[in-house]
Amino acid sequence: xxxxxxxxxxxxxxxxxxNLPCNHSTISGNEYVYWYRQIHSQGPxxxxxxxxxxxxxxxxSLIITEDRKSSTLILPHATLRDTAVYYCIxxxxxxxxxxxxxxxxxxxxxxxx
Amino acid sequence: GAGVSQSPSNKVTEKGKDVELRCDPISGHTAxxxxxxxxxxGLEFLIYFQGxxxxxxxxxxxxxxxxxxxxxxxxxxxxxxxxxEDSAVYLxxxxxxxxxxxxxxxxPGTRLTVL
Numbered sequence: 001x002x003x004x005x006x007x008x009x010x011x012x013x014x015x016x017x018x019n020l021p022c023n024h025s026t027i028s029g030n031e032y033v034y035w036y037r038q039i040h041s042q043g044p045x046x047x048x049x050x051x052x053x054x055x056x057x058x059x060x061s062l063i064i065t066e067d068r069k070s071s072t073l074i075l076p077h078a079t080l081r082d083t084a085v086y087y088c089i090x091x092x093x094x095x096x097x098x099x100x101x102x103x104x105x106x107x108x109x110x111x112x113x
Numbered sequence: 114g115a116g117v118s119q120s121p122s123n124k125v126t127e128k129g130k131d132v133e134l135r136c137d138p139i140s141g142h143t144a145x146x147x148x149x150x151x152x153x154x155g156l157e158f159l160i161y162f163q164g165x166x167x168x169x170x171x172x173x174x175x176x177x178x179x180x181x182x183x184x185x186x187x188x189x190x191x192x193x194x195x196x197x198e199d200s201a202v203y204l205x206x207x208x209x210x211x212x213x214x215x216x217x218x219x220x221p222g223t224r225l226t227v228l
Contacts, residue, residue, distance in 0.1 A: 044206075103155040
């Protein structure tokens with residue numbers, strides 16, 4: 001499985017853009033990058049995913065470098081409710097028909113008033 | 114429709130007792146996953162169901178852990194002779210097909226505390 005590396009924590013001022021980086025230098029050609037977040041005491045919440053092209057939805061934008069070795073999740077206008085642990089995940093295929101998600105430690109984003 | 118639900122939300126048990134954790138996936142989702150999250154750690158995959166069968170049990174930490182799924186819907190994770198190291202939040206997720214790259218949707222989890 002490709003591994004991901006994320007900073008353990010980041011702060012962002014409320015109303016500003018939050019840019020969360022992720023390194024996945026060993027990603028293979030058919031693996032996607034997924035982002036989930038986990039707000040305290042809740043289950044993980046899907047945010048966005050992508051392969052090569054930049055993606056945008058109502059929650060966030062995902063920017064993937066041309067060599068696909070890193071990506072950045074952008075929350076354009078962070079609010080206090082965006083305080084959470086953000087997980088960057090490379091989608092793994094175990095070979096047994098399972099597409100389980102492999103979570104690392106993630107980045108704890110603190111949005112500051 | 115309703116999301117993934119899990120019960121109980123909290124369970125406190127004594128070491129050596131058996132516990133059952135329940136997951137109700139999103140209606141129509143054929144794939145179901147169990148994960149657990151120990152304090153301060155990331156999520157650890159336990160088992161995957163496609164329909165009622167479990168093609169991937171590779172994450173179950175010991176033979177004290179078992180899971181079943183009936184009617185392609187509800188799943189139960191059973192831990193026998195619980196140990197203190199079993200204390201964690203147990204999360205269930207479901208996805209529409211379990212193939213390709215369909216999105217997994219998580220429930221709120223069951224917090225298990227073994228005294």
